[in-house]
Amino acid sequence: MRERFWERLSLEELTSDEWEALCDGCGQCCLVRLEDEENQEIVTLSVACRLFDTRACRCSDYEHRFDRVPDCLQLTPARARAFHWLPETCGYRRLAQGKPLPEWHPLRSGDPAGARRAGVSMHGMAVSEARVPDRDYEDYIIAVMPCRS
Template sequence: MAASDPFWRRKTLGAMTRPEWESLCDGCGRCCLHKLRDGETEELLWTHVACRLLDSQSCQCSDYANRKARVPDCVKLTPAKVAAIDWLPPTCAYRLLAEGRDLPWWHPLVSGDPETVHQAGVSVRGRAVAERDAGALEDHVVAWPGRVPKAARPIPPLKRGSDTEL
C-alpha cells in the first residue's frame, strides 16, 4: 500500500480519524429514510419517508450536532455498529468499506464534487417524502433505497491488504 493512496484504502474503519470517518458520508440521505421490519419474516422494508431533520434538497441533517437529542432513535454509526446492522444502503461508504469494496466514482471523496452523488441517482433528492406529510409508513414502502442505481454502477472491490476487518 503506497503512502500516496487515499486514507480509505490505507486504513480500516476503526483506524480512521474523526474527520476521515465523517468525510465518508456521501450525503445521499438514504440512511435517514425510515425503515420497517416485518414482524414475522424480519424482512427489512425501505420507505421513502425522510427523518424530520433531513433537508431533502441538500440531503443533509438540519441539526446534525443535536440529532440524538431531537431524534432519540437516530443511530450514531461506529465501526462496530456498521459491522452489526443490516439496514445501511448498498451504496453507503461505511458499508462498502466494511465489505472490502472501494468508494465508487460518484463518491465526493473520489470525484471531488458533492453533486456527483445526486447526478448518479444515489441521493434521496427529489424522491423523499417529508415525515410530517407521510401518514402511515406502511403506505410508503419502496425498493429503490435498497438498490444501487444503474447510473451509479459499478462499485469496485477495494485494493488493499488483508486489513479490512473492523
C-alpha cells in the same frame, strides 16, 4: 485528512474528519425503515426522518440529532458491518466489506454532488415523516429486504 486514507486505513483508524468524509450524503440512512414482526423483513419507505431537510438532502440539525431524534443511531465500525440495510453504495458499508469507494464518491471524484449524479441520492425524492400519517406508510414502500439470519 490523510492522503487516500479510505484505501489504506481501517474504519477504526480514521480521525473524525476522515470518518465524516466517508459519507457521500445520499440520505438513504435517514429514511424510515420498518421491520415486519412476522418475518423480520426490513421495509424501506420514501419517507424521511422528520429532521431530514428533503430539499438539501441532509440532516437539518446534525450537531444535535441524537438529542432531537432518540432513535437516530451513530454509525460505528461495528454497526457499519452489522447494518445490512445500509445501501450497497454507502462508504461505511463498502469499507466494512473490504470494497473500494465508487468512482463517483466525493472523495474520489472531487464532486460533492457525486451521489446525486450517480442516482443514489434522496435529493428531492423523499417526503418528511411530519407530512405522512402512519396509516399511509404502505403507499410509500420503495424496498423490501429479506431477513438475513
